[in-house]
Amino acid sequence: xxxxxxxxxxxxxxxxxxxxxxxxxxxxxxxxxxxxxxxxxxxxxxxxxxxxxxxxxxxxxxxxxxxxxxxxxxxxxxxxxxxxxxxxxxxxxxxxxxxxxxxxxxxxxxxxxxxxxxxxxxxxxxxxxxxxxxxxxxxxxxxxxxxxxxxxxxxxxxxxxxxxxxxxxxxxxxxxxxxxxxxxxxxxxxxxxxxxxxxxxxxxxxxxxxxxxxxxxxxxxxxxxxxxxxxxxxxxxxxxxxxxxxxxxxxxxxxxxxxxxxxxxxxxxxxxxxxxxxxxxxxxxxxxxxxxxxxxxxxxxxxxxxxxxxxxxx
Numbered sequence: 371x372x373x374x375x376x377x378x379x380x381x382x383x384x385x386x387x388x389x390x391x392x393x394x395x396x397x398x399x400x401x402x403x404x405x406x407x408x409x410x411x412x413x414x415x416x417x418x419x420x421x422x423x424x425x426x427x428x429x430x431x432x433x434x435x436x437x438x439x440x441x442x443x444x445x446x447x448x449x450x451x452x453x454x455x456x457x458x459x460x461x462x463x464x465x466x467x468x469x470x471x472x473x474x475x476x477x478x479x480x481x482x483x484x485x486x487x488x489x490x491x492x493x494x495x496x497x498x499x500x501x502x503x504x505x506x507x508x509x510x511x512x513x514x515x516x517x518x519x520x521x522x523x524x525x526x527x528x529x530x531x532x533x534x535x536x537x538x539x540x541x542x543x544x545x546x547x548x549x550x551x552x553x554x555x556x557x558x559x560x561x562x563x564x565x566x567x568x569x570x571x572x573x574x575x576x577x578x579x580x581x582x583x584x585x586x587x588x589x590x591x592x593x594x595x596x597x598x599x600x601x602x603x604x605x606x607x608x609x610x611x612x613x614x615x616x617x618x619x620x621x622x623x624x625x626x627x628x629x630x631x632x633x634x635x636x637x638x639x640x641x642x643x644x645x646x647x648x649x650x651x652x653x654x655x656x657x658x659x660x661x662x663x664x665x666x667x668x669x670x671x672x673x674x675x676x677x678x679x680x681x682x683x684x
Contacts, residue, residue, distance in 0.1 A: 422651040422654055422655065423651070423655060425647055425648050425651035426443060426444075426648065426651040426652040426654075426655050427439060427441065427443065427648070427652075428648045429442075429443075429646075429648045429649075430647040430648050431645040431646070431647065432645055432647060433645075436648065439648065443649050443651075443652035444652055444656075446649065447649070447653070447656065452628065452631065452636055453636065453653070455628050455631055456628075456631045456633045456635070456636035457633055459544065459628075459629070459630065459631055459633075460612055460614070460632050460633040462544055463544060463547060463548060463551075463611055463614060463632065464608060464612060466545075466548050467547075467548045467551045467607075467611055468604065468607040468608055468611050470548060470551070470552060471551060471555050471558060471607055472558065472600065472603055472607065474552045474555050475558035475559045475561075475562050475603070476562050476596075478496050478555060478559040478562075479559050479560075479562035479563040479565075479566055482559075482563060483563055483566045493559075493560075493563070496555075496556060497556035497557075497559065497560065498556070499554055499556060500553075500554040500555070500556030500557055504616040504617070505616065505620060507550075507554075507617075508616060508620040509620070511550045511553070511617070511621065512537070512620075512621050515536035515537045515538075515546055515550075516536075517533065517534070517535050517536060522534070522536060523536075534546075537621055537622050537626075537630070538626060540626050540627045540629035541629075543622065543625075543626060543629040543630050544629060544630060547614075547617060547618070547630060550617065551611075551614075558603050558607075561599055561602070561603060562596065562599055562603075564599075565595070565596045565598075565599035566592070566596070568595075569591065569595045569596070573591050573595070574587050574591055574592075577590065577591050595677070597675060597676045597677045598677075600676075601668070601676045604668060605665055605668050608661070608664050608665075608668070609665070612633065612634075612657060612660065612664075613634050613657075614632050614634065615632065615634040615635055615638065618630045618631070618632050618635050619635055619638070624636070624639075633653070633657060634657070636653070637650050637653045637654060637657070638650075640653060
């Protein structure tokens with residue numbers, strides 16, 4: 371006698387074959403959906419990356435065929451003073467600008483995490499600078515930092531402080547760029563705001579019942595719950611800071627005295643001004659390895675201080 375299950379779906383072997391065919395066509399449909407992205411990644415990202423890896427060991431000026439050099443580009447890099455200057459400038463910018471942006475974004479999120487009728491207006495005003503085109507922002511800040519008639523020196527004069535040369539002085543050029551970077555904290559502010567609003571009120575209420583004041587609640591409740599957001603913002607911020615280019619290219623061209631010669635700007639000069647495509651490719655891969663190393667270190671260290679809400683349930 372044939373069982374009801376077998377009569378409905380056939381033999382176990384037939385049902386297994388049917389499930390395999392169903393999974394096969396599900397996989398085919400999934401790959402078809404992501405095919406545009408996959409093709410774009412292979413053609414526009416993966417292929418050029420592999421090509422630049424090959425060029426990193428060659429000499430090529432776009433006009434003649436590439437010639438293999440081995441590790442000569444990397445050996446030249448070690449002896450290149452401008453390489454070390456650009457790397458030091460970028461590291462200086464990264465280690466100061468990223469924490470400054472995180473603190474400013476968190477303070478801005480705390481300021482607009484209130485229940486007011488006009489709070490959406492303040493959130494919009496804080497977010498607007500981040501969607502301003504980078505070229506327009508660079509031109510605006512060039513005017514702000516003008517030592518003769520800029521708003522920055524007018525503000526210092528109002529406070530009875532000495533004027534500054536800002537981006538026209540090697541000593542103040544990088545601090546001026548760091549100050550300018552706080553202009554675009556809008557996306558980070560939104561992420562922090564979402565994190566603040568996801569903190570359960572029950573935790574704050576329990577801490578308040580135990581006698582915790584606002585600082586203790588912020589330190590022992592809010593910050594631990596925000597640690598995944600901070601972790602994400604640190605990684606994204608470091609990656610972005612190592613690739614700063616537009617502002618220095620438009621405002622200072624790497625000057626004065628190479629004070630704002632950041633890494634990607636130096637890479638651009640080697641590639642499109644000197645036409646040293648092999649050397650520029652080597653620079654690009656060194657930058658990739660530096661960013662990868664920082665990211666891996668962050669993931670390793672993050673295990674010690676990042677708290678996930680799911681850990682509380684385990």
